[in-house]
Amino acid sequence: MRKWSLLSSNKELAAALVLRAGVCATFAGHGLFAFLQKPEWILYLMAVGFPEETARALMPAIGALDLVVAALVLFKPLRIVLAWAVFWALLTAIIRPIAGLSFLEFVERGANWTAPLALLWLRGLPKNRAEWLN
Secondary structure (H helix, E strand, O other): OOOOHHHOHHHHHHHHHHHHHHHHHHHHHHHHHHHHOOHHHHHHHHHHHOHHHHHHHHHHHHHHHHHHHHHHHHOOHHHHHHHHHHHHHHHHHHHHHHHHOOOHHHHHHHHHHHHHHHHHHHHHOOOOOOOHHH
16 A cells, blocks of 8 residues: 555655645635535536526535545545545536537546546555555
């Protein structure tokens, strides 16, 4: 099992810290926007079948989860949290073209899901169930 302190170089550790800060900022910003119920985001949820009332009701929970992910990635980047960050960021990038926006909206958000993917890769992909929680 690879620990952050056992990364191969100071540069690798520095890269991991920068990526952690970036992922934290992304998820914190998105979490706060979700609490503010950013109008476009309500439309994205509606585009995949949620009624408007349900979409509005989900936004605070989505925001809270994003803030938890932001804090965990910064302070305790568990592999399972990093995997969730990859999945959720990829899903929220894909939802834009599904909602009728340009494919470039997906492309523009590439760093949102590749940064947590890079962190997961640096941390080491899990070899068993227990490592998902490390």
